[in-house]
Amino acid sequence: MLALRLLWRNWRSGEVKLLAGALLLAVAVVSGIAIFTDRLQRTLVQESNVLLGADRVVRGSHPHNPEWEQAAKEAGLSQTTAVHFASMVYAGEHMHLASVKAVGEGYPVRGQLETSLVPFAIDPQQITIADGIPAPGEAWVDSRLLPLLNLQLGDRVAVGEYELTVTRVLIREPDSSNPFSFMGARLLMNQADLPLTEVVQPGSRVQYQWLYAGRPADVEAFSAWLEPQLNPHQRLVDVGKNQQNLGRALATSQRFLLLAAVIGVLLASVALALSARQFANRHVDQVALLKSLGASSGRVRRLYFTQLFVLAVLASLAGLLVGEIMQRIVEEALWRSYQIRLGSGTVYPYLISLGSGLICLLFFALPALWFLPYVPPMKILRRELTVGRIQIGVQVALAFFAILLLVLMFSQNLKLAASVIGALVAVLLTTALLALGLLRLSRSLAGSAGSVWRLAVANLQRRREQTLMQIVVFSVAIMLLLTLTIVRTSLLDDWQAQLPDDAPNHFLVNIPQHEVDDIQQLIDERHYQRQPLYPMVRGRLTHINGVELSATKVAREGVFNREANLTWTADLADDNKVVDGNWWPQWQSRHGLPGVSVEVEMAREADLKPGDRLTFSLGGLAMEAEIASLRSLDWRSMRPNFFFIFEPGALDQFSPTYITSLHLPPSDKAFINDLLQRFPTVLVIELDRIFEQIRTIVTNVSDGVQLVLLLTLAAGCLVLLAAVTSSIDSRKQEVGLLRALGSPRRLMLGSVWLEFSLLGLLSGLIAVLGAEILLASLQHWVLETPIKPHYWLWLTGPLLSALLIGGLGVVSCRPAVNTPPAVVLREAG
């Protein structure tokens, strides 16, 4: 086939390499990022599912419908059950209100139970991963239960009417329940023993859990089928609701990765458009020749479009391959440094990558090539004949449309798309204005300058159209690169700020009043920093404005349906903000009731406003309060956060326990054991594990981001290279001529260097302007961080770009300057 032969010859002579390279890069950037994000997302969801013990859990006060089990089995899901309740457990004369969990075979369906034969074990050598659940007659217990009941491993403990042997210490378990809701030490037992304990009676407070897991799509489909069948006492829980922190880190990182993908594609597209232009220019002669030889327009179109199509397919496949390899490299790195295995992805990112390659080709390359079949054959005799190209305005409009399409495809975010387009328009306009003005200025400056300078400026002036186009291309490329770099840095900083190294990483909960001083003292003795201490009373919201909660539509919603932690304080924590109403003591009750401040999102859900009356049940006693204010709070902060905060004194008649937080360096984990051995009633919540997880994710993602950045940088350089070579093409002859006329090499290179550095400087300035606009809109609309200017950018941006582009210019012009003028002239002729 002739088209293929032509393609091969064009390839060999290097004419389509840049074109293919640009397309390859576009597809590689997209696929690398898309495949990686897809897999990362899946992995992160699964990792967090490990915390849940399953992909989804049905929780309720009644057992699940047994018919569902068959359906789940048919859907290919693994499943198990757990029954969760608080019960007194006895050993000799000691007793403790334990948090008992009776689990079925196969528990958990995600994650593992870590156990040990050594209480409070920290050394990984002493910790083993259980390959099952406690055998009938056995119990695995929290370490702290041993001192609480004065037990040893092997001793027996009574749960209701049945005695179990404590065989192992439970170090870690995945758990879906709210760590604040059951304060007792955990006792894990086999569900087969449950009837023997006779603890679960009609009316006793028990939470039934049905856990299932499977392939993401299967889980989704099954959950969609299941949800409508739940009764009012059952809830379907997934990680999203449980893991706010992970979710947020994930969302931001994904947005960043997608942004990077978009920017990478845009850069590659610009390179594609430029190289297509260059290709078209070089091929006008070839087309005219083919036509004079009797090829019709249709034939020429077929020949060229076949070439383009084949090239596109090959380049896209190669791009896909490169993308795949890249994401495998990241995967390998993840495995080596964090022992994280990425889950398998879907075909979706592969399709997206090919699709974006196609869009790039259609909207960036094709318009530049469209006129080729219409080159008049007479061109072969009259070189100066002009050819009707697609108007540059139309090409730009098409490009903008494609950009919109691409950005929307990746982000499904109209604001992001608008931001990018807006910044591009700004760059175009400023370029037009600024470039014209600055060129004029540099010309008047050049009047009094040396010959190198004059030659450089004269060159810029003479090729004004080309110069303007180059400035646009350079500034767009540099703008995108700057934006990406800055977004990445601020994103990482943001994450770091979210997780300061000395942030409290443990909660101490359930501290009895009489132990508060001793514990504070212990903390002081170890020179740990004291954190605020909050009193806490557990209570349940029962009435809103006198209407029973169970009669309202919010009855089924999460927080309203379970006991909440109530506290009181005189001072508002700094990350809490009153958004409606007043904080005490400015607040005055209308009904003579004590005041309560409610978290704003919860208030919105239930349509609560200041002045509404809330009735709580605290240990069977009812108390009424009036909403004084609505508060927003930062869930990302690792402090105790409360939905309801009362005014001081309001809860005096209820005996509180206390909660505080603590920062423990990893080397001091043993402190927890000391603490628990001395104060076994205290519940320690190890946030450091969650921190660790978030940190791992952040590091992973930023590694990925690093790679993406490198790739886009490559795309950017390709753009610059394409722009520089296209102008070098046209100046080879001139350089040859000047050399033939005896211009010294130094002067030639000097003027080229100056010319391109000048171009770089101008483009750098415009790029910084565009980047600031883009960054501001990104920060405002997409990343939702405060807008702030980047002063140092105004200095480094133009300088770096002058250096880079000046260098590129010299490097690509050097061969023309160095080869003997005769050769250059012959080649150019």
Place this chain on the structure above:
Amino acid sequence: MGLQSNSVPTANSAPTNPVAAKPMVSAQNVAKTVHTYEGALTILQDISLDVAAGESLAIVGASGSGKSTLLGILAGLDLPTSGSVFLNGHHLTDLDEEGRAKVRAENVGFIFQSFQLLPGLTALENVLLPLELHGVSNARAAAAEFLGRVGLAQRLHHYPQQLSGGEQQRVAIARAFASSPRVLFADEPTGNLDSATGARIIELLFDLNRELGTTLVLITHEERLAMRCQRRIELNAGRIANSTVQT
């Protein structure tokens, strides 16, 4: 090769065709007007001529007299504003661009002043191009053979940049003859060459013309080349100023 120049001036009315009844190339009352910023510009006017099969015609005239324009119209690369053009019996002015392309494909070869070799293709591939375009079987062998005939058998795989101007023009000749055209149009084929090289190119051109019976229509500034043609017409400001039969 000796030259007998028995120039016979003729009237500048309808030229006669002394060789054959049915002309290979024929133009009747051809005129070409283009529209420029300064208004309509008449480039060619009142051109009528016939070229018989196997005949050789030289078009001469001052620069800007319209030679290239006329050549393009005769070859079907361009359309006249008025008048008719026939090529091997095809009424070019009645055909659309597709139709003319087909006629060109079947009948026409070109040689240009600035060689028009594709820089990315080797000598062989440049010659191959028209053959491949026309789907000729055994194209490679044919192309190599023609390159051999123009004395470039050793240079098949060289790129244009690696060839001298004369060698490049020989490749162009090989390419023009490779598809065995009925008519060969040449626009100053020796314009860029020194006289010795030009002379060799001229020999080659006429050897092939004789051997293959190809009709030749060529533009030249060189008296030497014009003299070798059987007929010459001289253009002056877009009109035929002189038409001479030489034997």
